[in-house]
Amino acid sequence: MRAAHTHSRTLLHADLTANPREAWGWHGRTLGAPVTTAEGPAWLRVASAPTDQIIDTFWNGTIEAQRSLPPSIPRPKLLRWHDWTDRTWTYRSELHEYVNADTLAAHAVVTTPPSIPSPWWTAARTALKTIATVNTTRVTIQPEFLAWAMPHYLDISASDHTRHPWTTAHGDFHCANLCAPELHILDWEGWGLAPAGYDAATLHTYSLLTPATSADITRELAHLLHGAIGRYAELTVITELLHAATNGTTPALAEPLRRRAAAILAQR
The missing domain is CATH 3.90.1200.10 (Aminoglycoside phosphotransferase (APH), C-terminal lobe)
Known part of the structure; x- marks a missing residue:
């Protein structure tokens, strides 16, 4: 997952911040960390799943939330994302607005x-x-x-x-x-x-x-x-x-x- 996060930073033109804190998700299937981009600070989250075991509800939840939920709900904005595969695994890289809290x-x-x-x-x-x-x-x-x-x-x-x-x-x-x-x-x-x-x-x-x-x-x-x-x-x-x-x-x-x-x- 750390290698996937490194690859995702290249894909989304982001650099890891100094002394970043890692945020691991359920059973290590996701990994997030603070990054910097040309637009400013952001949060890069990478999700992974076996290609033949992707559950659409959870895989697409963040993107559908960005598209469907009103902006009055306080949440980090999803800035951009990118999907890619590595043999039998699929990854989604998501770049989010940084929340300083x-x-x-x-x-x-x-x-x-x-x-x-x-x-x-x-x-x-x-x-x-x-x-x-x-x-x-x-x-x-x-x-x-x-x-x-x-x-x-x-x-x-x-x-x-x-x-x-x-x-x-x-x-x-x-x-x-x-x-x-x-x-x-x-x-x-x-x-x-x-x-x-x-x-x-x-x-x-x-x-x-x-x-x-x-x-x-x-x-x-x-x-x-x-x-x-x-x-x-x-x-x-x-x-x-x-x-x-x-x-x-x-x-x-x-x-x-x-x-x-x-x-x-x-x-x-």
Whole structure:
């Protein structure tokens, strides 16, 4: 991936900054780093996938977000991109506008309460409201997966997906993809349709190991998390993360997820 990043800098006429910080994605399939270009500072992200295993939803998410989402949603602008192949692998080089801000956390699972100023929550509520109104045929989570996974992990039916509204979601709305003190939303690979409240539920569920942060999210995004719609969104995210935990991803969340699911189900 480092060799691919070097090649991408040549393709997109970018130079690595001094002492750059690397940002690795899931299982090392993406690599980002700050660069400089003739236009100024930027962020170069390289994604990789076996050529015969490309999933269009995630592969094209960033480009489709640039084309389809209103500019009022705070996010780095995609400046240009380039695809190329190396034997059996395909790569996408994406040059993004540089955001001079840190994410709320280094990892999706929050273990230390981040400092979140009050105006940030106002911006987050506005952004989530706008995202939900975007018209798309993209799908973040498949109903077919929920039909199998909800009975398997929570011993409940997933039939609720036909009764509750689905709206457009960022799809990975957690502290490692959210900058502060000014809100910038990163990583638009998986945006698309999901149960209403899905993004708020994602942010809350990843915070279960940090009660103070969990309480803040519950208070600030109460309109998205309370009621039957919010409970279903949260059960959706819990189902996904329990599935991930059984495959070795975020295992520390497994027991808190089960306890949270039990508490939600007791309210139904």
